[in-house]
Amino acid sequence: MDLKNHIPSGPIDQKWDKHRADLKLVNPANKRKFSVIVVGTGLAGSSAAATLAELGYNVQAFTYHDSARRAHSIAAQGGINAAKNYQNDGDSVWRLFYDTVKGGDFRAREANVHRLAEVSVNIIDQCVAQGVPFAREYGGYLSNRSFGGAQVSRTFYARGQTGQQLLLGAYQALMRQVGLGKVKLHNKQEMMDLIVVDGRARGIVTRNMVTGKVESHMADAVILATGGYGNVFYLSTNAMACNVTATYRAHKRGAFFANPCYTQIHPTCIPQSGDYQSKLTLMSESLRNDGRIWVPKNKGDKRAPDQIPESERDYYLERKYPSFGNLSPRDIASRAAKEACDDGRGVGPGGLGVYLDFSDAIKRLGEKVIADRYGNLFEMYERITGENPYHVPMRIYPAVHYTMGGLWVDYNLMSNVPGLFVLGEANFSDHGANRLGASALMQGLADGYFVIPYTIGGYFAQGGFSPVSQDSPVVQATVREAEEKIQKLLSINGKRSPTSFHRELGKIMWDKCGMARNEKGLTEALKRIPELREEFWQDVVIPGSGAELNQSLELGLRVADFLEFAELMCYDALHRNESCGGHFREEYQTEDGEAKRNDEEFAYVGAWEYTGVGSKPTLHKEQLEFENVQLATRSYK
Amino acid sequence: MNLRLHIWRQSGPQDTGMLKTYDVANVSEHMSFLEMLDVLNEDLIAKGELPVAFDHDCREGICGTCGMVINGRPHGPLARTTACQLHMRTFKDGDEIYIEPWRARAFPVVRDLVVDRGSFDRIIQKGGFVSVNTGNAQDGNTLPIPKLDADRAMDAAACIGCGACVAACPNASAMLFTAAKIGHLGSVPQGQAERSTRAMNMVLQMDAEGFGACTNHYECEAACPKGISADFIAQMNKDFVSSAFGGRD
Ligand SMILES: Cc1cc2nc3c(=O)[nH]c(=O)nc-3n(C[C@H](O)[C@H](O)[C@H](O)COP(=O)(O)OP(=O)(O)OC[C@H]3O[C@@H](n4cnc5c(N)ncnc54)[C@H](O)[C@@H]3O)c2cc1C
Ligand code: SF4
Ligand code: FES
Numbered sequence: 001m002d003l004k005n006h007i008p009s010g011p012i013d014q015k016w017d018k019h020r021a022d023l024k025l026v027n028p029a030n031k032r033k034f035s036v037i038v039v040g041t042g043l044a045g046s047s048a049a050a051t052l053a054e055l056g057y058n059v060q061a062f063t064y065h066d067s068a069r070r071a072h073s074i075a076a077q078g079g080i081n082a083a084k085n086y087q088n089d090g091d092s093v094w095r096l097f098y099d100t101v102k103g104g105d106f107r108a109r110e111a112n113v114h115r116l117a118e119v120s121v122n123i124i125d126q127c128v129a130q131g132v133p134f135a136r137e138y139g140g141y142l143s144n145r146s147f148g149g150a151q152v153s154r155t156f157y158a159r160g161q162t163g164q165q166l167l168l169g170a171y172q173a174l175m176r177q178v179g180l181g182k183v184k185l186h187n188k189q190e191m192m193d194l195i196v197v198d199g200r201a202r203g204i205v206t207r208n209m210v211t212g213k214v215e216s217h218m219a220d221a222v223i224l225a226t227g228g229y230g231n232v233f234y235l236s237t238n239a240m241a242c243n244v245t246a247t248y249r250a251h252k253r254g255a256f257f258a259n260p261c262y263t264q265i266h267p268t269c270i271p272q273s274g275d276y277q278s279k280l281t282l283m284s285e286s287l288r289n290d291g292r293i294w295v296p297k298n299k300g301d302k303r304a305p306d307q308i309p310e311s312e313r314d315y316y317l318e319r320k321y322p323s324f325g326n327l328s329p330r331d332i333a334s335r336a337a338k339e340a341c342d343d344g345r346g347v348g349p350g351g352l353g354v355y356l357d358f359s360d361a362i363k364r365l366g367e368k369v370i371a372d373r374y375g376n377l378f379e380m381y382e383r384i385t386g387e388n389p390y391h392v393p394m395r396i397y398p399a400v401h402y403t404m405g406g407l408w409v410d411y412n413l414m415s416n417v418p419g420l421f422v423l424g425e426a427n428f429s430d431h432g433a434n435r436l437g438a439s440a441l442m443q444g445l446a447d448g449y450f451v452i453p454y455t456i457g458g459y460f461a462q463g464g465f466s467p468v469s470q471d472s473p474v475v476q477a478t479v480r481e482a483e484e485k486i487q488k489l490l491s492i493n494g495k496r497s498p499t500s501f502h503r504e505l506g507k508i509m510w511d512k513c514g515m516a517r518n519e520k521g522l523t524e525a526l527k528r529i530p531e532l533r534e535e536f537w538q539d540v541v542i543p544g545s546g547a548e549l550n551q552s553l554e555l556g557l558r559v560a561d562f563l564e565f566a567e568l569m570c571y572d573a574l575h576r577n578e579s580c581g582g583h584f585r586e587e588y589q590t591e592d593g594e595a596k597r598n599d600e601e602f603a604y605v606g607a608w609e610y611t612g613v614g615s616k617p618t619l620h621k622e623q624l625e626f627e628n629v630q631l632a633t634r635s636y637k
Numbered sequence: 638m639n640l641r642l643h644i645w646r647q648s649g650p651q652d653t654g655m656l657k658t659y660d661v662a663n664v665s666e667h668m669s670f671l672e673m674l675d676v677l678n679e680d681l682i683a684k685g686e687l688p689v690a691f692d693h694d695c696r697e698g699i700c701g702t703c704g705m706v707i708n709g710r711p712h713g714p715l716a717r718t719t720a721c722q723l724h725m726r727t728f729k730d731g732d733e734i735y736i737e738p739w740r741a742r743a744f745p746v747v748r749d750l751v752v753d754r755g756s757f758d759r760i761i762q763k764g765g766f767v768s769v770n771t772g773n774a775q776d777g778n779t780l781p782i783p784k785l786d787a788d789r790a791m792d793a794a795a796c797i798g799c800g801a802c803v804a805a806c807p808n809a810s811a812m813l814f815t816a817a818k819i820g821h822l823g824s825v826p827q828g829q830a831e832r833s834t835r836a837m838n839m840v841l842q843m844d845a846e847g848f849g850a851c852t853n854h855y856e857c858e859a860a861c862p863k864g865i866s867a868d869f870i871a872q873m874n875k876d877f878v879s880s881a882f883g884g885r886d
Contacts, residue, residue: 050771066753070701074700084778126769126772128774131827134777134787136782137784140781140784172761179762239700276676386667386726
């Protein structure tokens, strides 16, 4: 199949304007005749649902949360980028575009990224108008901070709760439309499948999580804004309920999954403290400005940190990357920590941690300055670990944080299944192989507020939407399949909980398809995952019934999909014989351990087509053309 | 440590529900409170029993999904800490812990510790927003907002919608939650145009949902994990009264 990305012709800075001018419009009176299903009410979903309703479309929104305000987007701390150049420090749409393409290690689509940079400025305006309480200077103007991967200050923030405030802005816009009767919101409804009729996405199957009822919902187009799949690793910084079901089910119905192996590992998270650990907590990267990272020089050194003399410490980042030192980029810092721990020199429980030590900074600047800079983070750390970082070095370890891969979409954010649109972290489009900090919030809101409202009109204007009845055989069959799957899961009555399988899968993925991958490990994983999946379908136990609130069942259904999706990730990681961004293949590195990209052979998007459970998916390639940015090696030395 | 838990079990809204006792052994002080419940649930599943249903998601104190009354206090004994951020080092070997759902007419129990907080969403639907369509906005910096006002707005906007304030209030009032949103939008210029209708409509909806009145106990403020100040209630009352008299002050 030929993947048509529908990128408009013309100079890069005119493509979006030209495209908007070319898109056919739906006349206002007709808009309400078109119905749209939006799955997900995070930044991407809420902003899309609210905006489409404002335009007059007939919108239904779905979320598995008990309120649209609780989506995982709420947890984002740091900020959101925009090319406002309020600081007069040389920022521009072009620079944000360039930084994002480069940060993505030259594996993103130029045209999409440029559009993202263009609309970034409108996002800030819109959010301000909604009353989002962004940080301000004393003069009353908006404040900015700088973030990794950029030399300008373009990050807007609301204390340490930027995601929360942006989501509440979008949620409130959505609530307004719900109150006006323009959006029908379905809380606590989990999408179980996509309904495809005559080759077009025409509806979804959901399970009501309170009553257990499985039902169909029909529309003229379906938008998935269902977030990322980081929880395939079991432990990650994602919220507990984040899962791959919606996008994976769409994949099984024909949508291509692009670049699933691109996952981002964040270097500064609080390490696991025991087997019972349920999730990992991110500590802001800014800590690396003043903290020094080290491990003992000797393997298995169990002494308390203050008992280990300077001469027996290895400040490995300062040693290996003298010019960047403790501020080396995320992927480098993460891998170096893993190496030290694999070498038996990790600290803390299980030897999975490295020290982030503030004692020098405290000596130099005093405790007060450090408290001013990082007080709230130190408090959070102490609440979780019970250790006081003013006196004992913090322990940190890398953790899965974000997934750049997602469903393949064209320039209109439509997948290869007509009528199925994908927004936010759930699509693959803008971050290439690595996402820069503060760019996910920007992308989610760009997609929802400023892209989909235009592009979906172009799709509707093509016409040809005959109504589909809920009684039609395709719809009924899709509903029945979902019901049968639930019944099957409930009837196994084995011995192991869904969580125990999830944890085991996560360990396989972390060991073999995590921060560093190699052919041997990936091949082993591809053997082990189907076995585990088999065990799951023989031995899982889910107490209770399907006709009630049943959290084990919810989890069981999600884990069942992770157990299939994990294989897809490994196939992708195995085929990509290069290292780029979040995908580090040990075989492809320079002598000093840097990632070795292979632009000759791999400057493409790998979009996978489903061919059956346990059968190798088919690869389709979308070649990436770099007409505006010159391919170059990222250097950190 | 070993603990004895008394947990509210209720199979559905129609069931009357009761406390059941469970012993959990070998609890690590590093576990979060919810991880301790995870361990109990894994045990129950292994024994073929129904696990305890409880709501949670971010486990970082920001999504507002978790919520349970622990030893009589919403979110447990630590100030400004959600249940998911409470760690077991707060407890000691041999402790007995009572765990119950939020109790309020406007928060019906769905199952065990899970309650339906849809009433909060319906309050927001009545006016917890600025009526601005996408595309209406002017440049963000054309509207300077004094830092102190922005800070005050942020103090109120920090509400996570958990419902602890309602659970703590002897009258099960939702004043603090509602006042937090009114306070957020009332502190910034964008919120002024709809200021009086907002207060009026949100307060009326609060009453319609069956939340109680405020009789100035301030238990809400003490229980709020985000430290939302009860001062915002005074501002809300002022807005409400002025709108009842047909205009803004
Ligand atoms: C700890 C942390 C900090 C972060 N900090 C930043 C930051 O500072 N800046 C930044 O730019 N990015 C940050 N990110 C990344 C960013 O938060 C996310 O990428 C982004 O918020 C994702 O938004 P979304 O709308 O795509 O999805 P989400 O917010 O994940 O929303 C998904 C929605 O889909 C629904 N859903 C999913 N599946 C189904 C289904 N099957 N049925 C029904 N509903 C479903 C969910 O209920 C939810 O409403 C951070 C991420 C983490 C983990
Ligand atoms: S005011 Fe406080 S206690 Fe009440 S819902 Fe908001 S955060 Fe929770
Ligand atoms: S689980 Fe999100 S606040 Fe507790």
